[in-house]
Amino acid sequence: MLRLINTFPSIFLMIFSIFILKESIDMPKPIIGLVGVFVSPGFFPVLLSISLLLLSVRLFLRELKLSNPKGLNMKSILKSIELKRWMILALATALYIYLFDKFYFSILTFIYLIFLFLFLKTESLSILKIIISALIATFVISYIIPLVFEMPLPFG
Amino acid sequence: MEELITQWYYFFSEIVRLILSPSIIGGMLAGALIGYTVGILPGLTAVMGMSLLLGFCFKLPYDVGFALLIGIYTGAMHTGGITSILINIPGTPAAAATTLDGFPLAKKGKAREAVGAVIMASAVGEILSVFILLVALPLFAMVALKFGDWEIFLFCVMGILVVGALSGRDPVKGWIAGVLGLFIATIGLENIYAYSRFTFGILELEKGIGFVPALIGLFGLTEIFMVLKERIPYKIIGERGFARIDLSIVKKYFVTILRSTLIGLWIGFIPGVGESVSPWIAYDMAKRSSKNREEFGKGCIEGVVAAEVADNTTLAGALIPTLIFGVPGSGPTAVILAALFIYGIRPGPLLLIEKPTFLATIAALIFLSSIVCFIVASLLSRYAITILTLPREIILPIAAALCVLGTWGSQFTVFDIWIMFIFGIIGCLMRIGGFPIPPMVLGILIGGITDLHLRRALVQHSTDLFGLITRPAGLAIIVLLLLMLYYGRKVGRGKD
Numbered sequence: 314m315l316r317l318i319n320t321f322p323s324i325f326l327m328i329f330s331i332f333i334l335k336e337s338i339d340m341p342k343p344i345i346g347l348v349g350v351f352v353s354p355g356f357f358p359v360l361l362s363i364s365l366l367l368l369s370v371r372l373f374l375r376e377l378k379l380s381n382p383k384g385l386n387m388k389s390i391l392k393s394i395e396l397k398r399w400m401i402l403a404l405a406t407a408l409y410i411y412l413f414d415k416f417y418f419s420i421l422t423f424i425y426l427i428f429l430f431l432f433l434k435t436e437s438l439s440i441l442k443i444i445i446s447a448l449i450a451t452f453v454i455s456y457i458i459p460l461v462f463e464m465p466l467p468f469g
Numbered sequence: 470m471e472e473l474i475t476q477w478y479y480f481f482s483e484i485v486r487l488i489l490s491p492s493i494i495g496g497m498l499a500g501a502l503i504g505y506t507v508g509i510l511p512g513l514t515a516v517m518g519m520s521l522l523l524g525f526c527f528k529l530p531y532d533v534g535f536a537l538l539i540g541i542y543t544g545a546m547h548t549g550g551i552t553s554i555l556i557n558i559p560g561t562p563a564a565a566a567t568t569l570d571g572f573p574l575a576k577k578g579k580a581r582e583a584v585g586a587v588i589m590a591s592a593v594g595e596i597l598s599v600f601i602l603l604v605a606l607p608l609f610a611m612v613a614l615k616f617g618d619w620e621i622f623l624f625c626v627m628g629i630l631v632v633g634a635l636s637g638r639d640p641v642k643g644w645i646a647g648v649l650g651l652f653i654a655t656i657g658l659e660n661i662y663a664y665s666r667f668t669f670g671i672l673e674l675e676k677g678i679g680f681v682p683a684l685i686g687l688f689g690l691t692e693i694f695m696v697l698k699e700r701i702p703y704k705i706i707g708e709r710g711f712a713r714i715d716l717s718i719v720k721k722y723f724v725t726i727l728r729s730t731l732i733g734l735w736i737g738f739i740p741g742v743g744e745s746v747s748p749w750i751a752y753d754m755a756k757r758s759s760k761n762r763e764e765f766g767k768g769c770i771e772g773v774v775a776a777e778v779a780d781n782t783t784l785a786g787a788l789i790p791t792l793i794f795g796v797p798g799s800g801p802t803a804v805i806l807a808a809l810f811i812y813g814i815r816p817g818p819l820l821l822i823e824k825p826t827f828l829a830t831i832a833a834l835i836f837l838s839s840i841v842c843f844i845v846a847s848l849l850s851r852y853a854i855t856i857l858t859l860p861r862e863i864i865l866p867i868a869a870a871l872c873v874l875g876t877w878g879s880q881f882t883v884f885d886i887w888i889m890f891i892f893g894i895i896g897c898l899m900r901i902g903g904f905p906i907p908p909m910v911l912g913i914l915i916g917g918i919t920d921l922h923l924r925r926a927l928v929q930h931s932t933d934l935f936g937l938i939t940r941p942a943g944l945a946i947i948v949l950l951l952l953m954l955y956y957g958r959k960v961g962r963g964k965d
Binding site: 322326333336340341343347348351352354355356357358361362364365368369371372375395396398399402403406407409410413414422425426429430433434435437438443446450454458459462463464465466467 | 525528529641642644645648649651652655659661662664666667690693694697698699860862863866867869870871873874877878881883886887890893894897902904919920923924927928931
């Protein structure tokens, strides 16, 4: 099972390279003959997709042959606190980007920072310290930097 | 010879011009302070700091932008060794070899002497490397002027192959990352027929994937996510007080300094090896040739000096392929290459003709930056422990918000911020899967020119493809590639 899980990246890359190869071959060849092949927009991507396909096949065969597979352990990864922390960080950042041009930037940045500070909080950090840090950082990010670098913000 | 004398003349006149410019000195100082903080905080790297600030460089004149970026790099390199000495954790990957003798020195109660040696060796190494760069780069440029489309294409392929083979433990994964980077660079309107490739009807993709969002995502956001997902507390055990700078170490260890400078320059020149390898080689060479070899590993200043000099000279070596061939030799030079593109400066053998003072400006910036960082690191050495206690739980979320703002500043589109975010996620997945990130970055940076030069070379020689393959300069590059791969793997194994 572990051996099969380790081959996932190479299988994905093989499918991806075949898709790119098909798309590249379909690109137009403006001139007839060998020169037409060379100047075609798809010429370089064809070379890349073939290289990627060969490399991913090589990776797949090697991972399959490994007698003592190490690396990805899906069960432990899915249960790990690290993955949960990573997911929350990524989701919070995605939401921050989504609201970037829809909400006041300074308020949004303050909420984003406060959320992450509280989420990542260690015992040594007091609530007061967190609020002061978030306020100072928000002021620098939303007012000082855009002012110094003459950077217009989309909303507030 | 005439070109060399001209470059030296430009160099000294640039130093005078830069010193008299408050904005450049201000940018350098700001960079040094950011670099100092980044270098001293374990988990944060110089590349991350540089890529974070890349988005803001658009609004600065090119010399101020480079002053800021070089300031961050030199600042981080000057101080990465301080944490190696005080807490036995390298502040940057490049400072790992400094722990070997730095930490034992701290345990002997000689932390201030060791920190002083780090600051001194870093400055001396950088200044020496600048002088060598000024001699070597024009010579390489003269050779590179003989290159045509085919040779430039081969050099790009060489970059991807060497970086892919050497930047991780698995060459196959490195090459896959490099090819994926080249593919990403093909997205958008291609440069001969303006045909829209792999855009799938998304209008924003027509202009291609920007360097800035990709770099900030891969180097910045990835690092933030990967550090914050873990909780690694560390204890501070260093002693307080200013570093003890001893000028006599230059005279005492002059041969070691010179040897480490040459090692750093050579390792920097090989694409993909970079500053995380050169200190180990320099340390090993110093140990083998030292009269006090039994002291190495037990707290020997010479070991600290050897590692730190090599660490700080790698940038100059890595700048040679970056400026002359457009192939970055290391992570920091990849960011510098992206900055060159931002400012519309075309790297290549014609750089010294199109922009004759550019090399002198960069060399003068490194020279002045090493002096500024020497002063900053000396003055702030007393506060190193205070900075070390700054919680990463506070600094990194702020850095994430800066990633978003920095990307917005590059093109003022939310689409670019999403691209940065996607590259942040891709970077995390790559790191988890053991795929190195530098080859992908290199692929994104040089993909456009690789495609263009290959197709131009093939069209020019479409009636005589054999003649194209047997061009002497091209054959020389292929031989050089094989040699680099061979020696690079040897060096990589030595590091392991």
